[in-house]
Amino acid sequence: MKRSLLVLLGALLVFSAVGLAQGYDKMPADAVIVPLGVAGTAYENLQPGVRGGTFYISDISNPKKWNLVTAHETSTSEYGYQMFRGMTDINPVSGALVAELAKSWDISDDGLTLTFHLRQGLKWSDGVPFTADDVVFTFNDLYFNDDVETDTRDILTLPDGSFPVVTKVDDYTVQVQLSQIFRPILNSIGASIMPKHKLAQYVHKLNPDVPAGTFNGTWGLDTDPAELCGMGPFIVQSYTPDQNVVMVRNPYYYHYDENGTQLPYIDKYVTLVVASQDVSLLKFRNGEINALGIRPSDVPILKSEEATKDFTVILGEGGYGTLWISFNYDVDNANLKTLFRDLRFRKAVAHAMDKQTIIDNLYNGLAVPQWAQISMPSPFYPGRDYYGGPITEKDAVTYEYDLNKANALLDEIGIKDTNGDGIREFADGTPVEFELNTNAGNTLREGFCLIMQEDLAKIGIKADFNPIDFNTLVNKLFGSTTEAVVLGLTGGDEPNGGANVYKSDGGLHFWHYSAGTGDINEVEKQMDDLYNQAVSTFDNEKAFELYKQSDILFATESLGMINSVNQQFTYAIYNNVGNGNIASVNATPSGTNGLGWDLVYLK
Amino acid sequence: MKLSVLRALVVMMCAVVLIPIIGLGYSTADLEAIASNELIPEISAAAGMALASTYASTMTVAALEDLAANGRTIGLRTAASDALSILYRTKTEDELMAIAGGTGAAMVRAAAVDPLVAFLISKDNLKAMAADATVTHEVRLAAAKAYYFMTRGSQTAASLETEAVTNDSDELAYAAGEALAGFYLSFNPKTQAELETLAISGGSEGLRVAGGLALSTLLIKSDLTAEAIESTLLSIAGTKSAEYRNAYEVALANRYGM
Numbered sequence: 018m019k020r021s022l023l024v025l026l027g028a029l030l031v032f033s034a035v036g037l038a039q040g041y042d043k044m045p046a047d048a049v050i051v052p053l054g055v056a057g058t059a060y061e062n063l064q065p066g067v068r069g070g071t072f073y074i075s076d077i078s079n080p081k082k083w084n085l086v087t088a089h090e091t092s093t094s095e096y097g098y099q100m101f102r103g104m105t106d107i108n109p110v111s112g113a114l115v116a117e118l119a120k121s122w123d124i125s126d127d128g129l130t131l132t133f134h135l136r137q138g139l140k141w142s143d144g145v146p147f148t149a150d151d152v153v154f155t156f157n158d159l160y161f162n163d164d165v166e167t168d169t170r171d172i173l174t175l176p177d178g179s180f181p182v183v184t185k186v187d188d189y190t191v192q193v194q195l196s197q198i199f200r201p202i203l204n205s206i207g208a209s210i211m212p213k214h215k216l217a218q219y220v221h222k223l224n225p226d227v228p229a230g231t232f233n234g235t236w237g238l239d240t241d242p243a244e245l246c247g248m249g250p251f252i253v254q255s256y257t258p259d260q261n262v263v264m265v266r267n268p269y270y271y272h273y274d275e276n277g278t279q280l281p282y283i284d285k286y287v288t289l290v291v292a293s294q295d296v297s298l299l300k301f302r303n304g305e306i307n308a309l310g311i312r313p314s315d316v317p318i319l320k321s322e323e324a325t326k327d328f329t330v331i332l333g334e335g336g337y338g339t340l341w342i343s344f345n346y347d348v349d350n351a352n353l354k355t356l357f358r359d360l361r362f363r364k365a366v367a368h369a370m371d372k373q374t375i376i377d378n379l380y381n382g383l384a385v386p387q388w389a390q391i392s393m394p395s396p397f398y399p400g401r402d403y404y405g406g407p408i409t410e411k412d413a414v415t416y417e418y419d420l421n422k423a424n425a426l427l428d429e430i431g432i433k434d435t436n437g438d439g440i441r442e443f444a445d446g447t448p449v450e451f452e453l454n455t456n457a458g459n460t461l462r463e464g465f466c467l468i469m470q471e472d473l474a475k476i477g478i479k480a481d482f483n484p485i486d487f488n489t490l491v492n493k494l495f496g497s498t499t500e501a502v503v504l505g506l507t508g509g510d511e512p513n514g515g516a517n518v519y520k521s522d523g524g525l526h527f528w529h530y531s532a533g534t535g536d537i538n539e540v541e542k543q544m545d546d547l548y549n550q551a552v553s554t555f556d557n558e559k560a561f562e563l564y565k566q567s568d569i570l571f572a573t574e575s576l577g578m579i580n581s582v583n584q585q586f587t588y589a590i591y592n593n594v595g596n597g598n599i600a601s602v603n604a605t606p607s608g609t610n611g612l613g614w615d616l617v618y619l620k
Numbered sequence: 621m622k623l624s625v626l627r628a629l630v631v632m633m634c635a636v637v638l639i640p641i642i643g644l645g646y647s648t649a650d651l652e653a654i655a656s657n658e659l660i661p662e663i664s665a666a667a668g669m670a671l672a673s674t675y676a677s678t679m680t681v682a683a684l685e686d687l688a689a690n691g692r693t694i695g696l697r698t699a700a701s702d703a704l705s706i707l708y709r710t711k712t713e714d715e716l717m718a719i720a721g722g723t724g725a726a727m728v729r730a731a732a733v734d735p736l737v738a739f740l741i742s743k744d745n746l747k748a749m750a751a752d753a754t755v756t757h758e759v760r761l762a763a764a765k766a767y768y769f770m771t772r773g774s775q776t777a778a779s780l781e782t783e784a785v786t787n788d789s790d791e792l793a794y795a796a797g798e799a800l801a802g803f804y805l806s807f808n809p810k811t812q813a814e815l816e817t818l819a820i821s822g823g824s825e826g827l828r829v830a831g832g833l834a835l836s837t838l839l840i841k842s843d844l845t846a847e848a849i850e851s852t853l854l855s856i857a858g859t860k861s862a863e864y865r866n867a868y869e870v871a872l873a874n875r876y877g878m
Contacts, residue, residue: 292742295741295769296738296741299737299738303734314773316802317801317802317805317807318769319802320805321801321802321833324836
């Protein structure tokens with residue numbers, strides 16, 4: 018009898034030690050219902066699952082802290098993204114902006130006042146009600162507080178340097194006042210909301226008894242996990258350095274499937290901290306982890322075990338990054354300057370680019386042709402049918418590999434091989450020859466340069482490939498002293514992140530810096546206008562159409578950067594994982610953005 | 621003539637073993653019956669492969685080491701060896717080196733190979749170790765596997781095709797063949813007919829291994845039933861090549877529930 022009591026008492030202690038309460042008595046009226054398997058929704062290719070089990074992944078780094086507000090590195094934020102949610106978020110399948118802690122929002126006629134209506138009846142993982150006070154606290158006392166070290170402040174800053182003014186209207190209504198219309202703020206206002214009842218005591222401006230900067234050291238790794246609480250699907254239960262991080266389900270998570278089953282499906286997920294990506298791969302092959310983001314070089318070894326070990330290697334859509342060749346309109350050499358400014362030349366180069374050889378030789382087939390500036394995973398990608406819609410590429414601007422077309426365009430310009438040496442000459446008899454730079458050591462870009470060098474030689478253009486140190490290359494680029502360059506951009510979901518590249522006065526408008534000082538052409542004026550219009554509307558469909566117009570315009574009339582190919586997202590996941598097909602650039606079950614985790618289940 | 625008699629005998633024996641379980645799936649007892657009684661070694665071994673995870677969770681290391689060394693059939697020894705390979709993952713590098721490099725039974729040493737690879741990937745002398753005649757075949761094989769794992773980013777099908785034929789050791793050629801199989805299933809695909817030819821008559825063990833491993837994947841993904849695979853194994857018993865038969869063995873293990 019005594020022993021039974023002890024066991025019961027022990028169980029209670031363990032339960033309270035992880036700081037989790039029992040959960041909702043019934044589904045909150047404002048719960049999020051995820052339409053898994055429902056035709057016509059973004060989730061139609063997923064299915065309702067079953068609860069239970071432990072999911073294992075790996076990471077090569079230990080977390081640095083549990084404080085998502087002050088986190089700088091993905092090895093920390095990947096746990097924070099499981100624990101917290103924002104007023105808005107992105108759909109894990111389509112990448113489209115969706116309501117999250119807010120169930121809806123209104124935009125005033127002048128576009129300067131956003132009113133967010135919060136979901137009612139939700140609770141933090143410790144059972145404390147979630148209200149507008151948490152939202153106002155998070156923005157005004159954390160993100161906009163100079164005493165708090167946070168990278169999030171930058172993305173919340175409006176183009177004029179001001180911050181949105183966040184005020185509480187009532188317990189479930191928050192107003193955000195803007196100094197100017199700026200559509201991307203709807204994404205950034207989705208920054209994670211923090212629990213005021215837990216953290217206000219560590220903020221100097223709210224509690225002068227604690228020294229300035231105290232919050233920055235709050236929720237370090239030495240924090241008792243029972244002190245942590247959040248609104249996301251999982252909460253940290255334990256951490257063993259160099260071993261693992263264990264997260265358990267949040268009993269007050271407010272997402273449910275169509276059957277009324279509360280998410281997440283899995284009880285617990287464990288991140289094994291390993292020494293290297295190679296060790297991760299070995300652990301995946303041993304079945305010690307359920308999912309793994311892989312590199313192209315991992316594909317053969319996994320394909321040979323895919324059937325025997327019952328997992329799937331997913332070769333998905335293209336990723337965010339781009340790879341391109343660009344010609345400097347402001348180059349000193351008068352002949353080259355005229356040539357590079359001629360759209361026919363740039364189109365000739367586009368036709369001479371053998372993308373299939375690039376895909377086969379440099380990417381082992383794991384890449385797709387790239388034509389747009391906006392990243393493929395973005396809901397604004399112009400190859401989609403609509404904002405966040407499927408990628409059909411029905412409006413793609415393609416330049417098929419066609420040396421006859423390329424040669425015809427060059428002939429039309431008037432540069433011909435007059436002396437029969439295989440190289441075309443300008444009217445003054447000098448050969449059409451230029452230096453082609455990329456950063457030395459980047460084998461992919463170097464390989465691309467070598468292929469381009471061969472391709473250009475086939476149409477009588479001599480490219481002198483010269484890989485140089487990255488910093489030297491950057492200096493040449495900013496100093497507008499390159500002739501031709503091969504580089505890439507990282508990309509992202511929000512197209513306006515590329516405004517500094519595509520707008521004529523952008524700091525990275527490197528192929529034509531003189532556009533920013535008056536030498537602007539008509540296409541650049543139109544691009545500027547389209548980019549300005551796209552951030553001056555809160556209508557994502559309208560913005561999508563504007564960005565599509567800008568990409569088509571750029572690909573047909575500018576070609577300031579001539580795109581090559583886009584590496585595909587590669588991923589491996591065991592077949593006993595349900596909804597593993599959610600894995601994408603936007604939602605990797607082992608990724609760092611936390612999306613989709615609540616939907617995977619173990620069969 | 622002799623072979624025909626053997627086949628007939630084997631067919632009869634298999635019928636005895638298999639009839640009770642057709643349509644019922646494969647229980648542990650079913651698989652143990654096949655692993656213990658089946659005369660065709662590949663079928664026995666396939667059952668053993670399918671038993672491994674069960675044995676890993678129900679038997680002690682000592683019992684498995686004994687079974688791997690002294691099991692009556694190849695199926696039982698395979699089951700024990702594969703189960704040991706799972707349990708050996710918790711052992712240290714020194715312990716694994718002692719097992720793989722020791723004088724124990726070959727099936728016990730073999731169980732240490734894959735777990736040992738995880739430790740060897742951080743070494744920088746793998747190719748030399750894989751060709752070191754002073755260590756056991758199993759240590760050389762682990763080093764060879766680790767070498768091709770760590771150099772996978774710089775390999776191509778063409779380079780591996782060369783190294784699967786000509787290399788500093790048999791183990792390196794074998795491991796090159798293993799790596800090559802992945803290319804035949806991804807970047808440099810081959811048809812089933814091409815893989816069968818390679819598995820049967822490839823010019824080296826490494827090439828046959830590449831063909832056989834890649835073939836096993838296609839067989840698993842095919843709609844062949846266990847019965848059909850068993851029939852094939854009966855018909856090719858002792859013929860073709862070990863790598864070709866192994867492809868069907870692995871596919872059968874999959875059907876048995878590996």
